[in-house]
Amino acid sequence: MPSFHNGAVEIAYLDEGEGDPVLLVHGFASSKNVNWVYPTWVSELKKNGYRVIALDNRGHGDSAKLYDSEQYHIGTMAGDVTALMDHLNIERADIMGYSLGGRMTAWLAHREPQRLRSAIFGGIAMGLIEGGGPGENVAKALEADSLEDVTDPVGRTFRAFADQTRSDRRALAACLRGSRRLMTREEAADITVPVLIAVGTADEIAGSATALGKIIPGSKVLDIPNRDHMRAVGDKVYKTGVLEFLSQRK
Template sequence: MPSFNHGDVEIAYLEEGEGDPIVLVHGFASSKNVNWVYPTWVSELRKGGRRVIALDNRGHGESSKLYDSAQYSIPIMSGDIIALMDHLNIDRADVMGYSLGGRMAAWLARNAPDRLRSAILGGIGIAMIEGGGPGENVAQALEAPSLEDVTDPVGRTFRAFADQTRSDRLALAACLRGSRELMTREDVARIAVPVLIAVGTTDEVAGSAHALGRIIRGSEVLDIPNRDHMRAVGDKVYKTGVAEFLSARK
């Protein structure tokens, strides 16, 4: 798997296909493979005529593992995306992120709009502003000696997922503590690139997609029926909605 160095941090990525570039940014405790390859996002986007790039966020997958939470702020992590685009000589791209990756995509849409053709915010709604989702309970669950030692139900879910994906749990705990900052309503309202917000209708982590959509002028909202935060990623409605949004962008 190819990689490059952004400062002292090695970032692993994949690149497939030809055409308009789209960068895929996975969620917390996931990876480019779990979020995008296994649910066939990469192959389907490639078949649709896209140049598909997906990275392992720092602390995840095959990228460098860091244990200082200060190294996981949203601006720093979002900077890895821009560095990857620079490494591949990509001036502008569509960027699709899921959950944590969606918050990173939104940060770029606000702070580096000249590098984005559009932003697709999957698995993140008004929680981007109001908070919610995994917190210190999950960080402590990741640091627990074993899954049997975790009693918090949300913590158990994320711990089990981290164990399943053989993740570095201490790096994930640092990432969680460092990436919790929220965007203000005013900053979100200033996002001017085309935006699609896609959230499962039973997702209790992301917060309301429609509430976020009312703040981002001109944004589109896609409801993913009967899907929660973990099960929305590979849904056909999600994939079809993204394909239509990207096609309209052309």
């Protein structure tokens, strides 16, 4: 698997297919494989004529593991995305992020809109502004000696997922504590790139997609029926909606 360095931090990535570039940014405690390869996003996008790039966020997958929360500010993590684009000589791309990856994508849509043809926020909506989702309870669950020691239900869910994906739990705890910047309503309202907000109707983490859609000018909302935060990722409705949205950007 190829990798590059953004400063001293090694970032693993994949780069497959030909056509307009679509860059995929995975969620917290996940990886490019778990979020995008296994649920067939990469193959589906390639089949539809796109060049697909996906990175392992710092602290995740095959990328460098860092244990200082200061190295996980949301802007720093988003900077790995644009550094990868620079490394591959890609000026602009459609960028889709899921959950934490959606927060990173939103940061780029607001701060560096010239790098995005469009932005897709998967598994994140009003949570961008209002918060919610994994917090200190999850960080402590990740640092616990074993899953049996975790009583908090949300903490147990993320700890079990981290164990399942054989993640570096100490790096994830640092990432969680460092990446907690929320976006203001004013910042969201300033986003000018085309935006699709795709959230499962049973997602209790993302927040309201409709409410965020009213804040971001011209954005579109895609409801993923009967899917929670974890199960929306590979849903057919999600894929079909994204492909339709991307086709309108050409």
